[in-house]
Amino acid sequence: MADVLENPGLMDKIVSLCKRRGFVFPSSEIYGGFNGFWDYGPYGSRMKRAVENLWWHEMVETRDNFEWLDSTIIATPTIWKASGHLDQFSDLMTDCKQCKSRYRVDQMEDPTTCPNCGSKDLTEPREFNLMMKTFVGPVFDDEHVAYLRAETCQPIFVDFHSVRVATRQKVPFGIAQIGKAFRNEINPRNFTFRSREFTQMEMEFFCDGEEGMEWFEYWKEQRIRYYREKLGFTDNDMRIYVHEKLAHYAKAAIDIEVKFPFGWGELEGVHHRGTWDLSQHSKFSGEDLQYFDHDNQRKFMPTVIETSVGLDRTILALLSKAYDEETAATKKADLDEDVRVVLHLPPLVAPIQVAVLPQSKKLKENAYALYKDIDRFFRAEYDETGSIGKRYRRQDEIGTPYCITFDFDSVNDNAVTVRNRDTMLQERVNVTQLRDYLEKVIGI
């Protein structure tokens, strides 16, 4: 596989494959698109769901001290006052008076010159708040203004007390949520990397402040291990950025960065947020969100360790790492066309894990019955159109790790041929062993 950063034009190729094969395409496309908004098609949404399920399983289902939450996207605006978003969640922007382009000052190489037309006639930098605004109720005035959540974690803090009481959890414990977040990004770019509507997978871990740094280290290690073991990232394509400039309430923060086609970019943040969030919501709501530790007869405001990752960025990172073009010169086996486009996706998150392909349409009945059987346990697809070679290519392009060919011999020996996407090697497997075999190679 080529290194992501040494593959010029990779982003264009990924965008094109995503459109062609139904992973991701622009929202409102037949109207010319809508900047910063993306729709996930049949394969993209399967992959998204697979990543969500993997994260949820890893963070919540395998742990006793974790709770679920599904909060609203719109809530009282006071939440965003308390969190600081209304006052501070903004970018410093400047406009070019000549060509009317708008830029984030911190992203300009030279803040005195327009990168588009070269003019030096720029406006004084101004703050633009990133919160998405709407109105709730029949009157569209200042009193009815509300905001779409800019991060999924704030409702977790607001609901902390209710969740804890309902579940009788003791500190330390965590609350996780997967859901949409919205930011009025001034300059959405790099495909889905910076969107205006995106999905976050966030977990807030509530602990005693004295143990805060230990838990921070624990979660940092857990998350790095997850990327290595579950998603296949290596030291070559993942690195840790340690924040030196911290928010006044934070004790430590790191970003997990991975290689995107445009360079290194943040995928996830692990943050020690201290007692800031619960203290702010206690202050603004008047509800005491402190925790009473019965064992030690002690009341305290829990410290929070957060892990926060964008689902869309995870998908883009996986596609960037997986995309490959093989030519006859680089791979000899089963090439009947000049270039094999293949996504080497981890089988756990590939949109289709197993494709069932009858050697001939005459074998449809048996092959389809086998597909229905497999489909109960794996994300599966049935394809009978075109030559076997073409069908393999189709599956390679969407990252299907295993193709099963049902041939004329299968009718008699009850065995099928399993073809591996990456090695292109083929193995004969008895149908009675197939489920065990696939579970093992897929890593379920």
Ligand code: GAP
């Ligand atoms: N609660 C902490 C928080 O929201 P953040 O660094 O602003 O922190 C966390 O966002 C993650 O959400 C990022 O690491 C990134 O993966 C994702 N994210 C943030 N802004 C995004 C955007 N405009 N488009 C896509 N993903 C975004």
